[in-house]
Amino acid sequence: MTTEPLYPVPALAPGELHRAEQTIKRSRFICSVAHTASPEEAKAFIEAVSREFSDARHNCWAFAAGAPGSTARIGASDAGEPHGTAGRPMLNVLLHSGVGEIAVVVTRYFGGILLGTGGLVRAYQGTVQMALETLPTAERLVTVPLDVTIEHRFVTLFLRLLPKHRASVSGSSFGLDAEYRLAIPEPEIEPFSRELTEITSGGALISRPEEEPQP
Numbered sequence: 001m002t003t004e005p006l007y008p009v010p011a012l013a014p015g016e017l018h019r020a021e022q023t024i025k026r027s028r029f030i031c032s033v034a035h036t037a038s039p040e041e042a043k044a045f046i047e048a049v050s051r052e053f054s055d056a057r058h059n060c061w062a063f064a065a066g067a068p069g070s071t072a073r074i075g076a077s078d079a080g081e082p083h084g085t086a087g088r089p090m091l092n093v094l095l096h097s098g099v100g101e102i103a104v105v106v107t108r109y110f111g112g113i114l115l116g117t118g119g120l121v122r123a124y125q126g127t128v129q130m131a132l133e134t135l136p137t138a139e140r141l142v143t144v145p146l147d148v149t150i151e152h153r154f155v156t157l158f159l160r161l162l163p164k165h166r167a168s169v170s171g172s173s174f175g176l177d178a179e180y181r182l183a184i185p186e187p188e189i190e191p192f193s194r195e196l197t198e199i200t201s202g203g204a205l206i207s208r209p210e211e212e213p214q215p
Helices: 039-052 087-095 116-133 152-161 186-199
Strands: 006-010 018-024 027-035 058-064 074-077 102-109 137-141 144-150 168-174 178-184 205-207
Touching (some): 006 027, 018 116, 039 058, 039 074, 074 087, 087 102, 087 116, 144 186, 152 178, 152 186, 178 186, 186 205
Antiparallel strands (some): 006 137, 018 027, 144 178, 144 205, 168 178
């Protein structure tokens, strides 16, 4: 089973945020969104927003640091709100958004009017949904590493083959042969390997290093 090599992620540079806010019964809800490709990046973003709004009563958060809908690297917190009224509802919105590698913090400045548990759920979910509606996204190409060794006389043909298979060179060395480390979408490995084998008359050495997929 292979992973779809393209999926939407927030089109935000490191340290860049997207924000939306609304006021509900005098309580101010501010949603901050970031592109976070790991739980560590998500936690650093959450800490930064919580420091920025340290005077707020609540900084509730959720993140899904993998592909869209994946529950492998997720987290959520009610941050002092009644259990189940903020973090989990926010996470549910993220998991059904079709966007991967995303983290959100919803800051609440209490306006003096209680919303009730149902009102809180709707407020936190609605604020995240509002932010997602205007969130810029970009396609993330997911690749895996592939090692290739070829004779020098095949280098030009080999390099011409890469764009067709959405592959790029991430490292190289040249001795008796030319050695390359590629970043390539997993579904492209088989057709790429077949074509390279034909070009080199079976002389190419192609292997998969034991590494995690690289974004």
